[in-house]
Amino acid sequence: MPPNTPHLPPWETLRLILPEITLALGMGAVVLTPFFGRKRDHRSTVVALAALFLALVAIVNTTHFGAATILGGMLSVDPFSQFFKALLLVFTGLVIVQWRSTARRNPRPNDTRMQDAPDLLCLLLGASLGMALMASATNLLMIFMATEAASYPSYGLAGFRKRDRLASKGALKYVVFGAASSAAMVYGMSLVYGVTGTLSLAGVALHIGEHGISPLLAMGLCGMFAGLAFKLATVPMHFWCPDVFEGAPTHVTTFLAFASKAAAICLLVRILLAFSAASSDASAADLGAMATGFAALGAVTATWANLFALRQVHIKRLLAYSSIAHAGYMTMTAAVALGLPHGVGSPNTVASAILFYLLTYAFMNLGAFTVAAVIIQRTGAEDIRHYAGIAQRSPLLAGLMTLFLLSLFGMPGLGGFIAKVWLAMTLSGAGTMGFVLIAVLLVNTLVSLYYYLRPVYHMYFTRDDGQRPAFAAAPASLAILLVSALLLLWTGLSPGAADRMTRDFATLAPPLADASGTPGMGALKDPGQDDTNRRRAPAAPRRRATFR
Amino acid sequence: MIVLAQQVASHPLSPMQPLLFYVFAALTVGSAWAIVLSQNIIRMAVYLLTTLAGVAAIYFMLNAEFLAAIQLIVYAGGTLILIVFGVMLTSKNPFMQLVTSPLERALGLFIAASVAVMAMVALLNSPVPGGAAAPAAPAGHDHVARIGRALLSDYLVPFELAAVLLLVVMVAAAYMARRTQR
Numbered sequence: 001m002p003p004n005t006p007h008l009p010p011w012e013t014l015r016l017i018l019p020e021i022t023l024a025l026g027m028g029a030v031v032l033t034p035f036f037g038r039k040r041d042h043r044s045t046v047v048a049l050a051a052l053f054l055a056l057v058a059i060v061n062t063t064h065f066g067a068a069t070i071l072g073g074m075l076s077v078d079p080f081s082q083f084f085k086a087l088l089l090v091f092t093g094l095v096i097v098q099w100r101s102t103a104r105r106n107p108r109p110n111d112t113r114m115q116d117a118p119d120l121l122c123l124l125l126g127a128s129l130g131m132a133l134m135a136s137a138t139n140l141l142m143i144f145m146a147t148e149a150a151s152y153p154s155y156g157l158a159g160f161r162k163r164d165r166l167a168s169k170g171a172l173k174y175v176v177f178g179a180a181s182s183a184a185m186v187y188g189m190s191l192v193y194g195v196t197g198t199l200s201l202a203g204v205a206l207h208i209g210e211h212g213i214s215p216l217l218a219m220g221l222c223g224m225f226a227g228l229a230f231k232l233a234t235v236p237m238h239f240w241c242p243d244v245f246e247g248a249p250t251h252v253t254t255f256l257a258f259a260s261k262a263a264a265i266c267l268l269v270r271i272l273l274a275f276s277a278a279s280s281d282a283s284a285a286d287l288g289a290m291a292t293g294f295a296a297l298g299a300v301t302a303t304w305a306n307l308f309a310l311r312q313v314h315i316k317r318l319l320a321y322s323s324i325a326h327a328g329y330m331t332m333t334a335a336v337a338l339g340l341p342h343g344v345g346s347p348n349t350v351a352s353a354i355l356f357y358l359l360t361y362a363f364m365n366l367g368a369f370t371v372a373a374v375i376i377q378r379t380g381a382e383d384i385r386h387y388a389g390i391a392q393r394s395p396l397l398a399g400l401m402t403l404f405l406l407s408l409f410g411m412p413g414l415g416g417f418i419a420k421v422w423l424a425m426t427l428s429g430a431g432t433m434g435f436v437l438i439a440v441l442l443v444n445t446l447v448s449l450y451y452y453l454r455p456v457y458h459m460y461f462t463r464d465d466g467q468r469p470a471f472a473a474a475p476a477s478l479a480i481l482l483v484s485a486l487l488l489l490w491t492g493l494s495p496g497a498a499d500r501m502t503r504d505f506a507t508l509a510p511p512l513a514d515a516s517g518t519p520g521m522g523a524l525k526d527p528g529q530d531d532t533n534r535r536r537a538p539a540a541p542r543r544r545a546t547f548r
Numbered sequence: 549m550i551v552l553a554q555q556v557a558s559h560p561l562s563p564m565q566p567l568l569f570y571v572f573a574a575l576t577v578g579s580a581w582a583i584v585l586s587q588n589i590i591r592m593a594v595y596l597l598t599t600l601a602g603v604a605a606i607y608f609m610l611n612a613e614f615l616a617a618i619q620l621i622v623y624a625g626g627t628l629i630l631i632v633f634g635v636m637l638t639s640k641n642p643f644m645q646l647v648t649s650p651l652e653r654a655l656g657l658f659i660a661a662s663v664a665v666m667a668m669v670a671l672l673n674s675p676v677p678g679g680a681a682a683p684a685a686p687a688g689h690d691h692v693a694r695i696g697r698a699l700l701s702d703y704l705v706p707f708e709l710a711a712v713l714l715l716v717v718m719v720a721a722a723y724m725a726r727r728t729q730r
Binding site: 017024027028031071072074075116119122123126129130133139141142145146148149152153155156159160162195214215216217218219 | 666667669670671673674701702703704705706709710712713715716717719720722723724
């Protein structure tokens with residue numbers, strides 16, 4: 001069956017969106033669990049994990065399909081989106097386990113209470129559903145709805161500690177900023193629709209390719225990307241991020257730090273690749289300007305976040321600024337997808353570099369936040385200056401925290417290093433601008449070493465009275481930590497397998513529903529043969545890809 | 549007034565049409581200014597009503613009856629009432645004065661002015677496809693039927709997603725509003 005068939009048989013279409021349907025049904029089931037029996041927290045957790053697992057199975061069931069744009073151009077189901085969705089679902093499941101295993105025996109008034117489990121899990125699944133759709137959306141209306149579906153549950157999650165002033169402040173900031181950016185996004189989309197006369201991403205890209213970007217269209221695109229920039233927390237719209245991360249419960253922070261940014265970056269990559277695929281001489285200059293804009297946005301974001309992170313002493317705020325910086329690095333790389341002035345990055349390279357980054361970032365982020373959650377659970381310390389003596393009280397946790405922070409910094413031998421090297425290699429394909437961006441990446445990485453080492457310094461070298469008891473993580477938390485650490489070591493020491501996997505999955509469905517059938521573009525190279533510099537292949541053969 | 553606008557709009561050559569447009573545009577813009585300049589939150593809500601009604605009237609004149617009706621029902625009818633209820637139920641004093649500092653005022657004015665100038669420049673320098681004329685109404689009044697068909701065919705997924713979104717929002721709102729039992 002050729003990919004990108006506009007009219008698949010209904011059963012095939014249903015199978016391709018089965019993961020999303022499963023998540024939606026799982027949400028409903030989680031909300032209904034309190035009506036059956038009294039152990040609502042255990043049952044709803046089991047139901048939520050089961051829904052995530054079934055959705056994961058449904059995703060694996062689609063991976064042999066190749067790439068397809070379905071439902072009249074609303075969604076693209078392709079290896080790129082399915083890889084992200086699988087990662088997201090695994091991550092969400094681990095976050096739920098993290099929450100259960102780091103809950104305090106005697107909860108404080110501000111902790112997430114176990115009897116609120118159905119609400120929490122419903123919101124988590126709802127947010128995952130929105131983010132999964134964000135990675136697939138190829139229609140402006142769908143993009144808007146998916147972004148909103150990812151945002152609203154996040155607002156609820158951010159304010160989940162409703163008796164806490166800090167959480168309320170963060171959540172309110174999130175809602176107000178989010179409403180403003182949604183308004184900008186939908187207004188921008190209305191302008192884009194007004195100029196191009198189409199809602200489909202392919203149509204918009206085609207219009208840009210033919211006519212370039214008029215000032216009005218540029219305004220519309222700016223508004224549209226402002227909505228995405230909010231989700232990514234890039235610089236002018238990052239104010240919500242530290243406050244939300246500090247106020248929200250740690251498991252929610254863990255989830256938001258990876259998931260909301262990853263979904264936004266996937267959507268951004270998809271949009272920019274669609275634009276660059278339809279570029280022509282008429283639009284090359286405009287797209288180059290847009291690429292420069294995104295590159296500058298990413299560079300400013302990373303630099304700003306790293307400078308502000310230097311003086312943070314609250315572990316969650318510190319990691320919040322760190323996540324903004326990582327979003328900045330990924331935005332810089334996504335800009336390359338547009339083809340910077342002096343050379344065109346092959347789309348697949350950008351997508352695979354981003355996927356590899358997301359894979360490692362998910363687990364170093366999960367690991368660092370899980371250690372922070374365990375320390376909060378056992379000692380109550382959220383300020384890194386109170387980490388004194390932790391190396392003596394729990395050597396294993398201190399060692400793991402050091403490993404995760406060094407991976408976030410990009411220490412050779414760990415996954416974070418390889419991920420950054422891949423970003424730099426992708427950037428190097430973009431001419432002068434790319435080398436400027438690599439310099440920015442390098443300087444920022446060096447600056448970030450200071451604040452990543454601060455918690456380590458306090459854990460190992462600050463003296464405490466030495467009287468406080470040793471502690472250890474609960475078995476489930478420990479399992480999460482060990483899995484994350486092993487994955488980082490594996491991707492860091494022998495990146496070959498993970499690299500091949502991300503390259504295999506870095507195929508996007510052809511953005512142009514009509515024009516992609518042109519011969520010559522599809523048969524450039526056999527995706528199975530050449531690993532180094534593959535172009536996007538619209539006629540991707542049905543591959544037997546599995547999740548290794 | 550709105551019925552009148554609709555009648556006028558059905559005669560495109562009527563000299564009343566530009567006149568009515570300017571009346572409604574002035575109503576919309578004027579009350580939008582009034583919202584910004586007013587310091588009493590209930591007054592702001594009332595001015596918002598006239599702004600939304602003015603926009604609805606312009607929709608009528610563009611032959612978008614369905615959109616205009618939705619605008620009146622959802623925004624003027626629903627959202628506005630919710631705002632007023634929200635203010636009355638949460639604020640200790642519904643007639644609270646909102647005072648902005650001069651710095652905030654200057655900053656807001658600067659940003660608004662630059663956005664407005666940018667928008668004007670962009671609008672004047674861009675070719676608007678299809679000209680400025682309102683799209684002609686297709687024969688018969690089947691807007692609603694066509695919208696319904698589109699929602700349940702081409703736009704089914706976003707439509708269903710909206711339903712799921714409402715469920716999530718309801719769960720979150722119920723959680724937030726629920727009394728915490730100790």
